[in-house]
Amino acid sequence: MSHDHHAMAGRELTRSAISATVHCLTGCAIGEVLGMVIGTALGLHNVTTIVLSVVLAFFFGYALTIRPVRAAGVPFAGAFKVALAADTLSIMTMEIIDNAVIVAVPGAMDAGLGSLLFWGSLAFSLVVAFIVTVPVNRWLIGRGKGHAVMHEYHS
Template sequence: MDDAPHRHHHTSHPAGHDGHRRPASGQPSLNAIAFRATVHCLSGCAVGEVLGMVIGTAVGLSNGATIALAVALAFVFGYAFTFFPLLRSGMTLRAAVRVAFAADTASIALMELVDNGMMLVIPGAMDAGLAAPLFWGALAVSLLVAGTAAFPLNRFLIQRGKGHALAHASH
């Protein structure tokens, strides 16, 4: 069966069915860019979050102190995952700091709010020891939900030339 008329229909309109322009051939879609930005940001957040939760739990910090440590480390690692590649690309220290803060702050903040909020509402998650499957399961689910929550934010920011779009434009 010849599908040329069908193919012509889709290629004759520059906008997709959702009204957004299709990317040029070989270019990733806005959703793909936002997904990669979210995974990138979630990676840094997760390293800091897990490290903070493990340290806080291992040394017996209160829930509040453990969360504060986890949030601080999530921001440190989240920014670092953007900052160091920018430096390696030849960007000045000052410019790399500015771009990393502009690119990641909103996404990290949302992820941390969702992730730690979930850890607090999952019964027993914060009080479970490091050997407890509840601790690790709750942390994994919390991070996945946090990444899911951050995706639309990252997509919105990138579409407007903000957020991770600033870091990508700098490479």
């Protein structure tokens, strides 16, 4: 893949955006599912559960970026800055969409862990968030921003 992101276009740019969004989805899904499970299991208020999910999504999303950057020899502070630049808008977009969908599904936030409504709405919200976030990442990468900043750390 070309490292000149301004020259990247068409399918190559879309493939890169999809790859970046899968990366984002991985961290977001870990945090989102964990937060929803913890919040639901503990009977936390819906707003508290969403806040917990968002915090964990950012934590895991950034952690998945920091790890390989640290492995490339970058000190933690520098790796954290790379994660902020690479993932913030992507994670934020995914979390806004994901949580808006979950809140919009009647009864989803109040359904128990054994409910198909709970798991189905959570899975559906992640799919919708992925679809909405791909063009955001495509736009960022096309401008040399977002996940494009990660390429100098790939082995």
